[in-house]
Amino acid sequence: MNFIESIEANGKAVDIKKGEHVFVHGDLDRSIYFIKYGLLKAYYTTRDGKEFIKSFLMDSDVIGSLSSAYKGDSCSFSLLCLENTRLIKVPFSIIYDFSKADQSVANDLIVLLLNLSMKKEKREFEFLCLSVEERYRQLENESPIIIEKVTQNDLARYLGVTPVGLSRIKARVTRP
Amino acid sequence: MNFIESIEANGKAVDIKKGEHVFVHGDLDRSIYFIKYGLLKAYYTTRDGKEFIKSFLMDSDVIGSLSSAYKGDSCSFSLLCLENTRLIKVPFSIIYDFSKADQSVANDLIVLLLNLSMKKEKREFEFLCLSVEERYRQLENESPIIIEKVTQNDLARYLGVTPVGLSRIKARVTRP
DNA sequence: GACGGTCATTAACCCAGGTTAAAATCTATG
DNA sequence: CATAGATTTTAACCTGGGTTAATGACCGTC
Numbered sequence: 001m002n003f004i005e006s007i008e009a010n011g012k013a014v015d016i017k018k019g020e021h022v023f024v025h026g027d028l029d030r031s032i033y034f035i036k037y038g039l040l041k042a043y044y045t046t047r048d049g050k051e052f053i054k055s056f057l058m059d060s061d062v063i064g065s066l067s068s069a070y071k072g073d074s075c076s077f078s079l080l081c082l083e084n085t086r087l088i089k090v091p092f093s094i095i096y097d098f099s100k101a102d103q104s105v106a107n108d109l110i111v112l113l114l115n116l117s118m119k120k121e122k123r124e125f126e127f128l129c130l131s132v133e134e135r136y137r138q139l140e141n142e143s144p145i146i147i148e149k150v151t152q153n154d155l156a157r158y159l160g161v162t163p164v165g166l167s168r169i170k171a172r173v174t175r176p
Numbered sequence: 177m178n179f180i181e182s183i184e185a186n187g188k189a190v191d192i193k194k195g196e197h198v199f200v201h202g203d204l205d206r207s208i209y210f211i212k213y214g215l216l217k218a219y220y221t222t223r224d225g226k227e228f229i230k231s232f233l234m235d236s237d238v239i240g241s242l243s244s245a246y247k248g249d250s251c252s253f254s255l256l257c258l259e260n261t262r263l264i265k266v267p268f269s270i271i272y273d274f275s276k277a278d279q280s281v282a283n284d285l286i287v288l289l290l291n292l293s294m295k296k297e298k299r300e301f302e303f304l305c306l307s308v309e310e311r312y313r314q315l316e317n318e319s320p321i322i323i324e325k326v327t328q329n330d331l332a333r334y335l336g337v338t339p340v341g342l343s344r345i346k347a348r349v350t351r352p
Numbered sequence: 353g354a355c356g357g358t359c360a361t362t363a364a365c366c367c368a369g370g371t372t373a374a375a376a377t378c379t380a381t382g
Numbered sequence: 383c384a385t386a387g388a389t390t391t392t393a394a395c396c397t398g399g400g401t402t403a404a405t406g407a408c409c410g411t412c
Contacts, residue, residue: 103277
């Protein structure tokens, strides 16, 4: 049995409507979620009410708060559905325990974590080495679907600029 | 046999002097390195000669280019010793193959990757949500050893500012 | 102990993006 | 279709940090 199969076999399907949260900052939610279909945003909020978007999630992605699922802390971010979404929810402990007994689940978890690490490393690189404008151009090339589906406000909060700033950059980029 | 033991059993010790590289951007180096002792910086360089520091590594850390070790691409960053350093070098494929046969190596690799993911996620959060000044203050609190051992130039390139910018921030922070 | 190199600070000037606020669209729902 | 909300654009002004360059402190090492 592989990773996705063991999620499907041990998890339960959850349908969540556009505009509703899966969990919010501060919750204790030790699950991970496999996204059957839909669109979500994972975002941080600061005390002074600002929002910063960690990632957008789509079909076949896996998401969960590692600090909550693995360490047992409360969630450091919130997870909101931008479209009607179907998830498979499963306690991380089940997967983690399975991985200790089942070699193929362990392998799949390793591959999942390797890919997660490389994805995070890529984003680290982009913040460290690229300007906002370069990050926007790169997103245009690599993830046109996100640009298409997500509001410009959310795009801005993902790229690390204000919506006003992104509007200016777009004006600069599209009409030279 | 656990993870570190299997690295020590299958790897070979390498001593590298201060100022020398373990590998540079563009190399194909499919190893991972366990740091016995020393201090290193992992950094990106851009075509126009700018340097950006991905991370500092110290005793007991594990480092390697995932994109090279796992995917087989060439290294996207360089690894330089800031102090005389002793490493245990082992091909990632050995560890990865071991993890397929040995449950306890798999478990340790999973824990290593979980911690790596959480570390990268933390840095993503800092770039996304904090100002340079806040990142500097946080580093002061959480990793005073790094502030102490690393030049201010390197600190700046790690925090995502220029050395001149960091000098200004320091002046602001230390004497109100 | 003088010389060349790196490192840190300071100053002057510049610019990308933040902030605030006001238009201009767009969308949804009664 | 009209009204209320959210979204995007534009403008005016401000600020943090980039850039360049000069100055000084701090090493080595010959």
